[in-house]
Amino acid sequence: MAASNRTTPHPSTFILLGIPGLEASHVWISIPFCSAYILSLLGNCLLLAVIKTEPSLHEPMYLFLSMVALADLAISTICLPKILCIFWFKDGEIHMDACLTQMYLLHSLTAMESGFMLAMAFDRYIAICNPLRHSAILIHRAVAKIVLGVVLRGAVLFGPHPFLLKRLQYCRTNIISHTYCEFMALVKLACADTTVTRAYSLAIAFLTGGVDFILIVLSYILILWTVFKLPSKEAYLPALSTCGSHLCVILVSYTLAFLSFLSNRFGSSMAPQLPIIVANIYLLVPPMTNPIIYGVRTKKIRESVLRVFSIRGFPALS
Template sequence: MAAPNRTTPHPSTFILLGIPGLEAAHGWISIPFCSAYILSLLGNCLLLVVIKTEPSLHEPMYLFLSMLALADLVVSSTALPKILSIFWFKDGAIRMDACLAQMYLLHSLTCMESGFILAMAFDRYVAICNPLRHSAILTHRTVAKIGLGVVLRGVVLLSPHPFLLKRLPYCGTDVISHTYCEFMALVKLACGDTTVTRAYSLLVAFLTAGVDFILIVLSYILILWTVCMLPSMEAQLPALSTCGSHLCVILVSYTPAFFSFLTHRFGSSVAPYINVIVANIYLLVPPMTNPIIYGVRTKKIRESILRLFSIRGLPALS
């Protein structure tokens, strides 16, 4: 006799499958994942050290960048060790409380990352549209308040997520077709009514990344309007060049985030492994590329890094 479909209100353990359909290639896939994690750790740690030790970088833009780097470090370290254990040792077991904690950390921290990117856009807006009052508006006290507000927003708005998931009954299987405990991947395992859970998730997504993106677009519309009012191309290009690194970070961060969000909720025809790969790109690529973008494109950071290595006895590049 076939075993009946079981309902487990509080399963003790979930099994993370990895990338469904590509299990045989996990060993090869782990190479870029591990490389991205190492680059993320090195790049963001170096960025934090340089910003802390170089007084000329104690400006609002770089302080917000250090907050973003710290969030990137925690995001990578929350997800990647478990992902690599799945790829290398086929160790996909994760206790429910640990799974919910991982889910909460990842989603709250990615919410904070979005907020820090918005704060950097606000800094660029003030610097270009109201340069004479930039230092008066964005004092260190104001920067600290904005950073604290971004952190509290992520902590508070995402706090109901673990409780909403824990109250749901889970049926049949405890296998999560993902590399980490993602919110919608867990919702899809539930056999109860998930209307409230899904609705709250959509509301939070709009109030965080959605609103942030709208405000970032508005800030750049105002920036472009101000730049276009400048009398010459020689005056316009330097103003726009200060936004180049930030625009690259926006593109790298929001493109996979929105694609992952939309395909998880509305892309039922998209292959499951595509959803998982894009979700992992969102966790892997921004933390790895953000310090590279700012290190290569920002003269102050580049020169500070060279000075740091020169002080430690390494010859600085000319």
């Protein structure tokens, strides 16, 4: 689909290019993208089903984990179908309102996912540092308030983003050199002053992902401090083993998030394809690997999955 390099100040549609310079390989690139999307759907749906059907998993940590799985499903479904349309059918046209909605949902859901990971770190901190009060502190009402607070934080803080972008003038072009509607990709198209918009975005990024990461690190420092002070650690080994899965997920998610953030903000000297590839890896890998990590490393989830398949007629693995 042809598109001019100049457009009206307020275009009704944008054109997503995919990965510029690699258009000839889009069909081949779509194979791992499609595979990752299918694995993400299957893994997260299975994880949600197991947590819902197994009463032993109705604990705060697994309830927060189910929120992470829901966020992963939503993030994948918001972006991947359109990306595959670009790769398979060269259909990159997207209405401006749909583009802004996709951008808002992507960033707000990412912030929610970060908040749920922080909630899981808080749960592990209480379980290890104050185990006798764990059930008294993280009652169902408290868990519901935490979930509501995380959702409202993501929804409200990123609420101004679509309005800040819609008021800008896009007189340069309506072509977005990206696979989806990402905030900085849209800001770079504007011919107006974007200082306020960029500053607000940076502040919100720090108040969500940045603060969450600092608090998660602090919680694990306190956990390790508590464990190292105890003369006998055998009683805490089961609790610490659940931290391993959480730490692996955090390592994957936050490493890719920071790489994507830095490459988009400060990657002007890089090859133009590299920030887009990093952003897509961040979009694809965590939703696919999170259920695998928890399924393999968390004993209660692994046993519950095997029990479900055994009940449905599959032989349980020893």
